[in-house]
Amino acid sequence: MQAAQSRAVVITDLVARERPTLRGLLRQLAGARGHFTLAGSPERVADVIEDWIESRAADGFNVMPPILPAQLDVFVDHVVPILQRRGLFRREYEADTLRGHYGLARPPNPHFPT
Structure with a gap:
């Protein structure tokens, strides 16, 4: 609602x-x-994303390209490397699970004791 x-x-x-x-x-x-x-060169898109992050207007983004997968590939291949060079997008993941990315402990499973 x-x-x-x-x-x-x-x-x-x-x-x-x-x-x-x-x-x-x-x-x-x-x-x-x-x-x-937002449309423009990869540098312009990265500039806007950087501005939003630095001004604390956003802490994450949903990329919704109009044509899949082609436009998503363009974003990943051209914008993400710029954001990585600027230290705004990770290069590697530190964990294998979403729970791990958030630093949450794995709850015990009574069916599979550790």
Whole structure:
């Protein structure tokens, strides 16, 4: 319910701010589903991501390329290396599981004692 309400706020704010035609609104919502969109060179994309991280506006990102897998490959092959050079994206994982990445202990399993 809360997600639907926040999506409605995003859309009404977009309409109030940009006053798009119905066609323009549908085009924007169909591609990005109302989310912030960014296009440009790999350096520009990395600059925006870096700015958001440094200004504490974000602590993570969901990449939603319009064409899969081609555009995701472009992001991984061209933007990620820039972010890695800047120290903003890991080069290796320190653990094998999500639990391990968060530093959480593995709970005991009564069916398989350690």
